[in-house]
Each structure stands twice: as structure tokens, then as C-alpha cells.
Amino acid sequence: MLTKRIIPCLDIKNGRTVKGVNFVDLRDAGDPVALAKQYADQGADELVFLDITATLEARATTLEMVLHVAEQVNIPFTVGGGISSIAHVDALLKNGADKVSINSSAVKRPELINELADKFGSQCIVVAIDAKQVDGQWKVHLAGGSIPTEIDLFKWAKEVEERGAGEILFTSMNHDGTKNGFANEALAKLSEELNIPIIASGGAGNVQHFVDTFKKGKSDAALAASVFHFGEIPIPKLKKELKEHNIEVRL
């Protein structure tokens, strides 16, 4: 049986790992390559690197980091942050990234999803969606959550699937950084309406939150950062407890 995936997310700035709390107030949590290797050894199923600087200058540094991760890590990893061109995706994949994640650039020019899926295959195109629930309506936000739009989350997610994305990484801005659990209601709706895997992101604080997002949120994978980086939830313990809750995981 296909297992539920546990995905540590490493936010990268100038080649170092950082994690924002509600997308601000950054804290340092180590060297990305060493962290990646440690997570792979602990049983993480995949890794996500999010380049939060994503300026032109930082790109060369990121490409170099991707190459080092690919050399040393024997599980799949995704790279996201500031990606808006076929050439950039090509460079990341050639340096050993397994998948890329696009976000704002897809909202600004949705055809990019089709172009990337056609050229590289849907399996390596993840579309990340940041959304916030305001007055009961889930609205897509851009640029790391700083720019609101009028786009409806579920409508956009459907379009993303139809255009050829292989997977959706959904971050609830209402939950991110709160450690109060994932946005399971919205996640379950996404999972029911779409036919591609959904990664839950934002809100992980304890083991029960992961149980809930797999059972109630019907998520295919769960992503978290600080609970892993600061050792609050060791991955082997998390997976063992998920198994005890009859959730299929790779042990």
C-alpha cells in the first residue's frame, strides 16, 4: 500500500536554513546539506527546500546547494522559491532536484504549468498554493503570503490540476506557525475534489496533528519545519506513532 509521506521543509536563505513563524521573524536552524542527510537517515520520505531569498544572486548559491544535496541524499527532494522560467527549472533538475515547486509565477501566468508539465513531465511539477481563510472564503495569496488575491483556493487548485501539475502543496496561512494543527477541512475538500496528491503544510505542533491531517484531512503527505528542526518531534517517533494509529508509513 502507498504510504503517507513525512516531509521536512528547509527554508533556505543565502545557502542556510531558516524558518519563519507566520512568514516573518526568521530563526537559524543549521546547514541544509547536513540537515538533509540527517533527515534522510531518520526516515524522512522526501525533503522540500524553499529558497526564500530567490534573488538572482542567490540562485547560483541555491544551484550549488542542490548539487550537494543530490550528491549526498538518497531520498527525493523538491526545490521551490522564485521559480518562473523553463530554463530555471531545467537547471535545477539538471543539478539533481527531483521536483520543482512553483507558486506566484503560476498564478501570474498559469500557462507556465502546462509548459513545465509538457517539457519535464507532471511528476516533477509541484504547485504550491498559499491561502488564507477570510470570512469563510479561502483566498490565494502571493509572494510568500504577503499579497492577497481574489482567487478562490479550490477553483485555482482545480485549474492547477487540469493544467498538468503532479502534486499540490497547500499551506494555510491561518495555521502556519501556530502549531495548532493543519487546515484539515480545506485539505479534505481538496483531496475529494482533485485526483492528484495533496501535501498538507502549516500548523504542525504535535503528533496528533499529523494523525488528524492523514485521517480527517485525507492528506497524502504532511510537511513541517520547526517541529523537526528543533527536535520537538523526532521523525522515527512520529512514524512509529502514526503506525500505531493504523496509518501506513514507511518504517
Next chain:
Amino acid sequence: MKLVIINYGAGNIKSIQFAFKRLGYNTILSNNPEEIKAADKVIFPGVGEASSAMKMLKESGLDELIPNLKQPVLGICLGMQLMCLHTEEGDTKGLGIFQTKVKRFSNNVKVPQMGWNVIKELKSNLFKDINENEYMYLVHSYYAEHCNETIAATDYEINYASALQHKNFYGTQFHPEKSSLAGEQILKNFLSIV
């Protein structure tokens, strides 16, 4: 050992190269028929869309070369699928090495299958020291139907062939190069096949 990865423009070749490097082996990327023929072992990768991958193979004459190779050949993911008779993806005729067809998962399940699933009913020297129900990393929307050449099975919607073998030709639907320590063991096993 001369280890050649067929480089025809498809797939994440870097991760296969790095996986062998971690095992202490250098690899050569090539689409040169003479170099491929002279290899001790050949890796046939592939990620992407079947009909365009087959088109690239034909352009370099590799569609004629690969089925006639005598040394151990390992097809990975789309590489394995292209070694079958036919794939529904782009209604593409394959190399016909494995006597089976490749079909698409239905929409009763999420497509692509993405993540870690188990391989079982293992029967090949490719799986020496690999336990039944070992986890492997898979990303695919199409699957090979069972045939006499099935050497591993996996369940996703249906029970399908997650690895195939015909004489010196091996194929895995999963990515051993991305499947942690067990995947590395499978690559080691492939290297020790004579």
C-alpha cells in the same frame, strides 16, 4: 567496471550518477552506440512522456541498439516501460523486450502514484538481500501488467509488475537511486550480475 547511462535527453540522470558515486562507481553518460555496446553494464533511465522519449531514442538509433545488447541492462521507471510492447501513454509502441503492455491507472486512485510503496513476490538475483515488502520510491501514472517476466509486484488500485526481467534485461518501475539504503542494495546487486 565500465558503467554507461544512456543519455538520450530524458530524465533526472544526475541522481542515478550520484547514487552510483555513493557506491564508489563512476558512470559515463553516452548516446554513442559504440560506447554503449562496449559497456559492462548499461542503465536505461527515463522520466517524462513516453512518445517523446521514444522519438528521441529513434533519432539516435538507440531503439535498434538497446534490444540487441548482451550485457546486463537496467531500465528505470519510463525506461522500463519503454522496454515493454506498448504503452497507452501517447499510444506508443515500445522496444518489445518485455512481453507486456503498459496501461494508465484509473481515476479511482490519485494519479500519479507518488511516494513509497512495497515490492513483493520477489524472484530475481536483482533482489538479493532485499526483504519481501521492502519500501521503494515510485512516481508514475502508468503501470506494466503482469507477465511471465514479472519479478516483483506492487499494489496500487490493482496488483501490477513493479519489476521485470528477460534474460540480461532488467526493469524497475521504482527508483532504486532514490529509495534509500534498500534501493542502493538493488543497484549493488545489479552491478554484481554477470
